Amino acid sequence: MSNPILKVENLHVNFNTYAGTVQAIRDVSFDLNKGETLAIVGESGSGKSVTTKTLMGLNAKNALIPDNSRLIFKDRNLLDLKEEEWQSVRGNEIAMIFQDPMTSLDPTMRIGMQIAEPLMKHRKMKKVAALARALELMKGVGIPNAEEHINDYPHQWSGGMRQRAVIAIALAVDPEILIADEPTTALDVTIQAQILKLMKELQKDTGSSIIFITHDLGVVAGMANRVAVMYAGKIVEYGTVDEIFFNPQHPYTWGLLNSMPTTDTKVGSLVAIPGTPPDLLDPPTGDAFASRNEYALAIDLKEEPPFFRVSDTHYAATWLLDERAPKVTPPVQIQRRWERWREIQGQEAQS
Ligand SMILES: Nc1ncnc2c1ncn2[C@@H]1O[C@H](COP(=O)(O)OP(=O)(O)OP(=O)(O)O)[C@@H](O)[C@H]1O
Structure with a gap:
């Protein structure tokens, strides 16, 4: 059963x-469930x-958000918060892991102290206790010989280790929502896999909800429960990870899936989405x-498609799902995914 901890309603950001x-965000709505x-x-x-x-209250100064946009978290609209109120939410109830660890770590501060800082700020812990907890967190995110490295500076660490430090900082205060914005793109593939696995394990322990950008x-298959596909400032399709991978309905999602390498991808069969x-x-x-x-159908050029229901958990905004639309044959790779979907459905019906 769904249990939303965050409700994003009609978000517009200009x-x-x-x-x-x-018009960067054009009417985005979604729920984030607990855990x-x-x-x-x-x-x-x-x-x-x-x-x-x-969601972090960190938009550029030239951002304009209309009054009917709502981000409901714990019975408050985050968009109504003053900067002082944000101070107790950001990095505390809602924490974020950025793409590049070097931009979120302070190069002049020892790493142990950077992990201890949110504990001193938000949990009012004394320095000695916060540093002791920082050491535990460093071990928890897999920093080898953590005792020896607690006084290191960021430049002394590799990219993968720095990203672990960023995760430790974000998780130090046990946030209810963790936002990870491309947390592994700056890392090589093996380290990427380790960091993603680590995030999954830590989530099991802490029960936090994650928004993974x-x-x-x-990288979504092993990480997410649900997927929202965004295009030009809108969500165009959302569903469970299986629904998006095996029963995709929006041609944009087809394009994204076809441009993604899989283990059985033949060389030359990947197709980038044409145009911009x-x-x-x-x-x-x-x-x-x-x-x-x-x-595309003629109506696509005139009228914006509404969300059509595919299942209780799966919706897509494409006129192809309108009952009057002609039946189209999707690319062969997508047909294979749909076959797999029918098999999964068949197996579920039998069990
Ligand atoms: N401060 C700003 N002023 C004007 N336009 C902006 C500003 N910030 C973002 N935009 C525009 O908003 C749109 C959405 O940008 P956004 O950074 O969210 O995209 P993204 O999906 O995160 O892309 P990427 O994967 O490259 O980070 C883009 O057209 C971008 O140019």
Whole structure:
């Protein structure tokens, strides 16, 4: 049963620029359930980072958020918080792991002290106790010989170890929501896998909910419970991880899946989505993906598709799901995924 800890309702974020208003987030709504990992996936510029920065109260000064946007967390609309009130939410109830550990670590401060700091600030722990806890956390995130390294500075550590330190800082205060924005993109593949595994294990222990931001659907399979696919400032499809991987309905999701390597991908069979996303200074009428969509219908150029229900947990905003739409044959890789979906459904029906 769903148990939302966070409800994002009708979020719009506009940016005032010299060229006009950039409509970066255009009516995004989603729930985050307790203890789950929700992945938000999309190409560069789709609005993933603006969404998470908004959730941390860290948007740029030129951001404008209309009054009907709501981020409900613990019976409060986070968008109504004053900066002093944010101080007790950010890095405490809601914490974030950024893409590049070097930008979130202070190069002039010893790592142990950086992990201890949120405990002193938010938990009012004394320095000695906070440092003792920092040492435990360093061990918990797999820093070898932690005692010897608690007084090191960030530049003395490798990228993978630094990202572990960032995770320790974020988890020090046991946040209810952890936002991880491309937490492993700066790392090599083996270290990436270790960090993702570590995050999963820590989540089991702490029960926190995770919003996991990535442009790479490949890392989502092992991490997320549910997936929201974003395009041009909107969520275009959301569902459980199996629904998105094996029963995708939006042609944009098809494109993302087809541009993702899998273990049985033949060389040369990966296809990048042609074209580029629309200019958010002047988003197109209708479905913003239409100009890149080989399955586009005439109505896509005129009217924006609503969300169509695929199951209780799966919705997609594509006119292809309208009962009047012609039946289209998706790319062969997607047909294979749909076959796999039918097998999974069959197995579930039998058991
Ligand atoms: N301060 C700002 N002023 C104007 N436009 C902005 C500002 N911040 C973000 N944008 C625009 O908002 C849109 C969404 O950006 P966002 O960074 O959220 O994308 P993203 O999906 O996170 O991409 P990436 O994967 O590259 O980080 C982009 O068109 C971006 O140019």
